[in-house]
Amino acid sequence: MNNESRGSLVEILLVEDNPGDIRLTEEAMKEGKMRNNLSVARDGVEAMAFLRREGEYADAPRPDVILLDLNLPKKDGRSVLAEIKADPTLRRIPVVILTSSKAEEDILNSYDLHANCYVTKPGDLEQFIEVVKSVEDFWVQIVKLPQE
Numbered sequence: 001m002n003n004e005s006r007g008s009l010v011e012i013l014l015v016e017d018n019p020g021d022i023r024l025t026e027e028a029m030k031e032g033k034m035r036n037n038l039s040v041a042r043d044g045v046e047a048m049a050f051l052r053r054e055g056e057y058a059d060a061p062r063p064d065v066i067l068l069d070l071n072l073p074k075k076d077g078r079s080v081l082a083e084i085k086a087d088p089t090l091r092r093i094p095v096v097i098l099t100s101s102k103a104e105e106d107i108l109n110s111y112d113l114h115a116n117c118y119v120t121k122p123g124d125l126e127q128f129i130e131v132v133k134s135v136e137d138f139w140v141q142i143v144k145l146p147q148e
Contacts (some may be wrong), residue, residue: 010036012136015020015047015080016098017072024125025067026133036136037061044075045123048083063093065139068115070099070106078109085114096135 012029016022016062022040029038039061040048047068050057058133066084069076093097094116099106102120119135122128 011061011063012038013041013047013050014038015041015044015066015068015072015077017042021069021128024128025114025132029136031129031133039063040115043073044077044080044093046074047072047080048075051084051087051093055102063080065136066093066095067098068095070097070101070110078106078113079117081110081113094139096139098135113123123127 005098014022014025015018016025022042029036031064039050041050047066050060050062051066053060056083056095068077068080072080078096081097084093084095089115093112097110097115099117099119107118119131122131
């Protein structure tokens with residue numbers, strides 16, 4: 001079943017602490033071809049509470065895709081990725097690392113922790129929007145995502 005035949009919104013969780021990158025991602029998603037609902041967690045602790053539907057997130061939607069920054073306050077993206085992939089109820093959710101880090105160590109570590117892909121944020125605003133649209137196009141329109 002492709003994602004379009006689901007007949008509903010595609011749920012995307014953005015885990016990002018930079019307000020500018022959040023705003024740009026929201027703009028890029030609005031321009032996207034698929035209907036989506038973008039939820040935002042601003043640190044790793046909030047992301048895990050959202051994913052586990054704890055506290056104020058008891059009614060949070062289960063994301064179809066997670067866009068995860070590595071450099072986050074409270075709990076970094078590496079720890080979040082490790083927790084997601086170690087949890088049998090969360091591990092099938094594709095995690096796209098979307099970060100400014102170009103460090104080979106971060107790339108290798110992310111794949112060792114079972115990230116589904118690693119994308120470096122470009123510095124240019126227009127390129128950033130294009131990268132987010134490309135990620136959305138691929139993960140939302142092309143890839144077959146697992147059902148909950």
